[in-house]
Amino acid sequence: MRRALRRVLVFCLVGALLPLAALQADIEDGHLALTGEVQSLSGTWLFRPADNPAFASRDQDDADWTRIRLPSSWHQSGFLYDGVAWFRLHLSVSGEPRDLGIMLPYVDAAYEIYVNGHALGGQGRIGPAGELEQSSSRAAFYEVPADVLFNGDNVVALRVRSYGGVGGMVTPDLFVGPAVELRTDFYRYLMGNTVPGAIFLFFGVYHLILFFGRLTERQYLYFGGFGIALSFVVFGLDSMVAWIYDSHAFKHLILHLSLTTLGFWFANYLHAQYRAPRTIVLRAINALTPLFLLALAGSLVSTEIFNYYMRFFLPVLLASLLATFSYGIYLTLRAVKRRNVAARIIVVGFLLFGVAAFFEILGYLHVTQMARFVEEGFMLFVLSMVIAMSVQFSRLHIARERAIRKLARRLLRLNRAKQQIVDSERRYRHLVESTHDLIFALDEEGKFLTVNKAIKSWLGFRKEAVIGQSIADFLFADGKSNTVLRQAIIEDRMKELRSGRKHVEFRAEFRTALDQPRELVLRLARIQQEEGYVIFGIASAVPEDPLMRYVTSEQADFVIGNDMALAELLGQRLTAGLYVFLDPVEVAGIRMGLREIIVNAIEHGNLNITAADKTQALGSGTYRQLFAERLQDDRYADRRVFVSYRLDEKELEVTIRDEGSGFDHGSVMGRDIKDINRENMLHGRGILLTVAQFETVEYRGSGNEVRLVRALPARRIAGFREQDPARPKRIG
Template sequence: MIILFAVIIQLLLPLSPLSADSLNQQTTPTEIIDLNKFPLFIRADFSSDYVISGFIPFGKEWIVLSPSADGNRSMRIIDIEEFSQHHFLSFNRHKPQEYTYAIPFYVSSHQYIFLNKPPNPMLALHLASIGDNWEVYLNGKLLRSEIHRDVNGTIVQHRNYRDVLIPFSATLLRNGPNNVVFRIIGDPASPLVGLNSSAPYRIGPYTYLKSKVNDLVDVTLSLIYIFIGIYIILSNLTKYAYIYNQLFGLFSIVLGLYFFTRTSSIYYLISDSEILFSLEITSLFLILPVVTSFLSALSPVTKTQRKVNYCIYGIYSILIIAELLFHPAVIYDLTNIWAIISIITLMYDYIHLVIWKFFLALQSRLRNSNSSFTYRDVLKEIKETLLYTPIGNILIGITLLVITSVIDTYGSIVLKRNLVTSRYSLIIFLVGGFLVIARNFLNLFNQLNTANNALESKLSMLRNFTKQADHSQKIYLGIFNNTEEPIIITDTQLVVQEYNRAAENLFGQGIDEGKSLLKVLQYISESNKSIADELSDLKNKVLLTGKSVQYTINKTNIMLLEPLTNNNLPWIQVRFTKTDPVYHNGSFVWGKGTYSLDNSMAAADAISLRITSCMGHALGNETSQLVHAAIREMICNAIEYGNLEISPQEKTEALQLHKYDELLNKRKELSIFKDRRVIVKYIVTPRKALIKITDEGKGFDYKTILTKAKNPDHDFLTQHQGLFLALAAFDLVVYNDNGNQVLLGKTISG
């Protein structure tokens, strides 16, 4: 699955909308300075006079390479007849020589204005490839130096780098004529001296060019290939009957190493490019013999096949040993030899080890299916053999590998471009090989998959139950801790397990966890009244019937015992209320209470629901939902805009960025806000409901807001949803002078 995920990333990356163009949509090709569109002047020496600002190269000593119509031109020293000292398989290493590459270029007014805009203060020079040792000058200013020679002029550190990005200030660029000069030092027979790729060489905004040369995905995929290969080898060390597993792991390692050596990030680990070049070519030469071994191990081989395989291993071994012993000029010639041999090897692997075996597998399926078959049957069997057999998967991958390898060879030798299209086909081939291994464990996987699905279903149910339980617990704790109504939680033996702040205020030091409820009640019960027997009867009634029971403790306190469940165990919740008259201004009281809330949204939701439930039966479903939403929003407003002093604009922006929870948590932690509370008082009678919400904030200009509410626009509805709902749900909405307290009133009919 890791490899499949990596493949999807790599294949979709060129199509991804999150490209450099989307990062800087204002940058267009016409605003990027393409240095390949200007003449290149080269001469076989270097002088400080050549880098002087305004210097114009002229004279017969300068070789001129004309601008390229298609943006590609060969700029290596070995490709320039006047300077090249390269001879096929020459083992002589030449003394490093100096060369000057000069590109006078012109910056139009449009380009100059764009490149000097404030969003692009930093520019960069992007070089596809440069080596061996070098310096870069722009209008007489040294941008970067990578010259590493001893006192005798011998190069001690080689710096042939790909995708070099050199940042510089936009002030160095001029409107009109400019000049970029490269001081190149290296062996005139080496393929690593000069501007070694044909394109691109360009100047543009630093951020734009940096996004273009970002190799994070390539590095990630390379490391995935390497670690997957190591894992497969280590997990199959003792399984000699499945040698193809180990060979596939080796192929994955070699492939990952090859791709990694071609990234610019590897220069942070190994700075000497000659070592990297040798490492890159070694991994390249190893790929095809490992592929041949893997394909041969999938089924028994004949003696002839074994001899051919040994011949292939021998040839590639000679190439690898030779490239480890000799300098880059010889390695370059060995690479050209490899390009020819690799085509022959690919044809052998493709035709004999894959297509022929695919034909045999297809023939076997056709024989087993029916004695007579139609044209459609043949096409169906070909499709199923390709998709559902190991050799079919390999055929798809290696077909793409053959095509892209030919393209890469042509691009490297003829176009001098670093195409590397084979990395896509090699990925698919890697997946094909991975599928071959996976099919050996398919039966076991199906069994495990069935068990895993059942387990995942149970875990999903458990996660949902846990989530619901956590949410319910959060809501309950919000009410439990914030209500001014004393509450005690006991077990079935009436031993105190938990209590809230209001209970602690009522009983003082007389209450403590682990203490009997009977002893706690003695602090407030009438002295001449024994409640032990009655308390036991009340407890049994609650546990047996599952219903609440009420008991008058004294003239001022009533105790309500309610059934409760905690972790599937029966508990009892004991609530205490005052023995106030049941009438309030001539009406029965449906609900009455006071809550002191911390800045908790969960508590706001629970308390608003509790208040609404007192009148919901008389309002109807739709009105009840509107009232509940209005109360909740007004409590939330008191928390957000009042206690936490979050402005409507701040809330809107945070919601758009999906960072509102983060904003709330940060404000709650500030010392100036964390101790603030919201007080909610309410009373509900059959005739009227009154709710007073008070916060500890600075208040707001409610008069202006209420005026705007008469003709609300879209912004008002977005930023003042709570007030809009309150005006729609309640008959009375009255603020105090400061605006940090609101009284909501509603006439109830029914």
């Protein structure tokens, strides 16, 4: 790759330098010998910054006139003069004169042409006193009749009126030759200059349209502006704009507006094309552009500012363009080093254009004298950028097609996976709705999000009545204190899940639609999701030891701490063997009574929560806080509850003892439960509920020990029950 680039560079430089010798101007010291072919009139002319009609005469003595090179503006040669000036050129004709043709580019700002004192015409209009009456910027062709010419010396004279001290011509398109041949060349010249400008304009507009379709691809915007600016440069330099509106000011606006923005469009295009980061050079270019535009605006409203603009700002502008394109070469070479495909293509056109632009600017600044082919260089350069963007677009299109195919495959897999999810969800929904267990989901606050139809069988509630309600609202309680404690158990389990535990399992009694207790085993699991977490739960019947139906007698002793959850579990354990003697409703009543006694032993006995304390705490809603404080109190923290249990085929005997100071059990035992309800003594009602379930309720000592006895009926058929408690009755 490096060798190939080196060969291209050498070829470009040799191709640019070879024409130098052949294109040396034929005019020396204001004289040109005609050869009968088309010849360039670029070279040294005779110049006089004054106005005199006699200057058009063939006999005018011009030996002392200043030598000045055309094409140029006389201010570039040091003449700070605004008015009418004359240019003269001696043409030497050998042999019989024939019709000649003279072709001139646009001349600032108006002129008249004479051959041997004979007026051929002109562009614009110069007043009798030398004032500029009308400017023009059109190129023109003039035919010189043979009868005007002499065998020998002939004189071509140009009377030129400047604008703002700028007079003369810029482009090298001035020729002399046979009339017929040169006229044909003139029309080719007009067409030839229109085509490159039109191509640049087409490229610019086309890529602007592409940008509006792809607003994120800013290289299309910058290249569109660059192409339009290039077209205006071509139209302005080659006087094409004069065929739209023939005015020196209009031509100046179009040409210099393009020149002032050309560097901006170019630098930003390369940055966007190569995805290069913004640099201080780019910021400087972007900052200078408004300053050049401001100077251009001033040159349109004042001849003095116009003069300063052409003398000072224009050279700076051209130098900045040269620096900008040098910076573009730097960016392109860096992109080539990064293996950027577009840069590899642009670098070739860049070199060709750089050579053409370099010699164009040197020619304008009178540094060297050579033919200028900047339009061709522009064409090759722009073509390279178009090819680069086409290649990039093609690569993007191929990548897009690949991405579309890849996306289509992924969408196909996604649709299949989605269908599998739908099928799985349908099967899961069927499984959830048809299962015997109660399956539900809770939010972070413990409210039901979903629940299956088993809620109707287990508790007698419809699904719609449960959604949005808290799970704690469905706990069974026969008193306010029990409600608080059981809700505390649920909340403690929820806190365990929030603290990081994956799942918890515990037992709880729920209330049915008929306000009856139903004990269930709950298994809760915490599932993290994007918007938070969800608690999934399964509730099922309390598992039973199948051997308990074959027990004929059993005896055990238990020692527990002040844990309400253990009170629940112990009540369930003490009644586990009663199902072979009693129906489930009676067993539930006995379990409730035992639980109440154990709870009283914990709160009233071990924790010394008096009836007054409990009543006040329940009324103020601080019972849980009071219970927690007593658990932390060193006086009560180590106390235990002792439970002795005996079961045979005749009776159930349970003895429960706490380490408290006892209580006045006689004040409760001798009263009716209806009286307690009327007085709202919730904490005394549990004892009477227990009394209703046992034949013997015997308090001993100070009241911190109680013996409970329940007589049992004859044993039912071993291993068989009238109803399996694991299969709930349908309620409601």
